[in-house]
Amino acid sequence: MTDETPAVCVIVLSWNGGAVLKECLASLRAQSQSARVIVVDNGSADGSQDLVRREFPEMTLIENGRNLGFGEGNNVGIRAAMDTGAKYVALLNQDARADREWVAALVRAAETDATIGAVASRLVLHSHRTLLNGAGVVMNLSGCAWDRGFARADGPQWREPCEVLGATGGAVLYRTDALRRAGLFDAAYFAYFEDVDLSVRLWDAGYRIVYAPDAVTTHRFSFTLGDESFGKILLIQSNRWRFILKHFSLGRFRHPKSLLVVDKHFARNRLRMGLRGVRLWLRVYARVLAALPDVLRYRLQHRTTKERRARWWRFVVNAVGFPDVFMPALDYDLMESAADAWSDRAIMGVNDTALGQGWYPLVRPVPTTFAEPEGPALRDFGSSATCFLRVAAPGPHVVQVHVTQRPESTQAREIQVICNGRDLGHAEVSAEHRGWRTVQFPVTLASDTATVELRVERPLLREESGAQVDYGVRVNEVSVLASDSPLLRRTRVATSR
Structure with missing residues (x-):
């Protein structure tokens, strides 16, 4: 690393990653721009820790001893990176593989403007490598968030840099000065929506989020929790409400139809599942109710102005309900x-x-x-x-x-x-x-x-x-x-x- 090259630290959160973790770390070892790599293990039981020590001895391993979730697990690594004086910290999912120029492309985009707080990558699907996994994050009026361009053909319309509402935490670069001002991930999310929450807080803090199409990673979609697992549904549905209650304007709650259309659909689907579905429905809203004191405390401490909210609200899609996204099934x-x-x-x-x-x-x-x-x-x-x-x-x-x-x-x-x-x-x-x-x-x-x-x-x-x-x-x-x-x-x- 030369004196002119910004200090970059890449954090990989590991949890029973096995072979995919090895591919991920190998891709980081091969980067054209040098970067320190910190592997934060969230209590793996498959020997991932030994794999890192044995095959990637130059990388730093931090063992949490238990699963702290995506948000707090990454926070552990971010704090360690900030303590070493890193100007930028990048996050990469264990089930992703970075192209050789990934770090360099992210840093190049961030260096164009000091107001850029985060840079989103272009993720492609491992199973369909000319289909996008995402090009930033978008959201609709119901508070549903999803990867911009998900499962779309990776063509010219996705190759232009632009501002985006948010960046997925699976492949992103953050400016550490921006994190000091906006804060780290909200650990209460555990997993899902914590990256959207941080993105909005970066906008509120005066920073921008941009998409860098040259920063490419290949991602195994839903490797960790599966596509429709009980835990994933619980986290996504309850965290959606945590985000809405934290960041939507009070005026949105006077006309709740756009928010509740998702819940109506969710309840109908759970009832079809029988008793197991009812239990899931109850657990989702019990988790939402439990979050209310924390959310109210946040809103009292962070009184966002209409002008600051408008900085990110302009990216919200004028639509309600579940997003119209579809991933072709892998039937072979x-x-x-x-x-x-x-x-x-x-x-x-x-x-x-x-x-x-x-x-x-x-x-x-x-x-x-x-x-x-x-x-x-x-x-x-x-x-x-x-x-x-x-x-x-x-x-x-x-x-x-x-x-x-x-x-x-x-x-x-x-x-x-x-x-x-x-x-x-x-x-x-x-x-x-x-x-x-x-x-x-x-x-x-x-x-x-x-x-x-x-x-x-x-x-x-x-x-x-x-x-x-x-x-x-x-x-x-x-x-x-x-x-x-x-x-x-x-x-x-x-x-x-």
């Missing part, structure tokens, strides 16, 4: 590399139980023609998807892809085919003819494995289709076949360009 085993490949063909609905990243759930269309009464099974993807395939022997082969477009599409789309890192070429998939097209590209393989990636530069956005997600093209087959294989469909072999 996720292959990580070509070493796992076992077949030279991936036929959707036939042998697609294990695929690479990016694929949406299997679809079996309604009947289309007499010759194809049920229609071929297919999978959509956003802007990229991968298949790992294995052939009998190296040598000349043909990559064969069977594709079509969605019925909502009104313009042609180009599909790019890449094999083992080599761009084989592009092919146009028409929107005028709704039938299937077979695309073929010759390739010479140096080994018996092939990593085939399909890309669409301009996916069909949800605003155009009215769907819940962005779509590239529909795929029935991805194969790597010998040049004389009888399984090659009749078509003109495309030429690379």
Whole structure:
């Protein structure tokens, strides 16, 4: 680190992270800008502490001995970083992997203006690596907060730096001077909403929060608590009310319909669960009631003016209820590399139980023609998807892809085919003819494995289709076949360009 490089400390909160923690720390070791790394262990029982000592001895390990939650667990690390004189402190989830330039990009953004209190990263989903996990945090009038751009195709509209309401605590940079003024995480949240709470307090303290699209991390969504676990639902629903009671203006409570629409939906869903759902409902609101004295004390001590609240309220989405976000389910085993490949063909609905990243759930269309009464099974993807395939022997082969477009599409789309890192070429998939097209590209393989990636530069956005997600093209087959294989469909072999 040179004298001109700001002191940066990265904090990783560990709790039974195992192999994903190892990946996370390895990505921090490989950063282009040096930074001290502090691993704060929240009482892991899987030997994570020994892993850090054994394989990352240069990193500082702090053992809390028990699970203090996300907020207070990170606070322990933040205090340690501030004691060493760090100008910036970055947080990275144990289930995230940082690109090599992550720290440098965050610091570069923060150094442009001393009023920047936090910098949000661009997170992409581990299971769909051209779909966003988030590009900052947004909120609606019901107090529901979610990752900006969640599960959207990672395209040009997400590559521009901008101000945002908040930054997710899973991949963020904070200016320590700003934290001294605004305070650290509110430990009472335990997990969820504590990062939104801190973001709002930074705005109230006179700082800004910006999004840095060049600061990229890959995140395993809901690795720690699962997607719909009892504990996660309890924390999110009760913490939503803690945030509302702390930070919403009193005028919002005179017309509570926009707030209660979420609770009405939540209660209806819990009743369908029977006794277990009722117990969860009771625990949520018992936790809210228990928070009231603390919340009232906060409001008396921090009388936010209308002007200060307006600094962050301008980012609130003019909508109510649960946000309209949707993540494609992973209905297959996720292959990580070509070493796992076992077949030279991936036929959707036939042998697609294990695929690479990016694929949406299997679809079996309604009947289309007499010759194809049920229609071929297919999978959509956003802007990229991968298949790992294995052939009998190296040598000349043909990559064969069977594709079509969605019925909502009104313009042609180009599909790019890449094999083992080599761009084989592009092919146009028409929107005028709704039938299937077979695309073929010759390739010479140096080994018996092939990593085939399909890309669409301009996916069909949800605003155009009215769907819940962005779509590239529909795929029935991805194969790597010998040049004389009888399984090659009749078509003109495309030429690379």
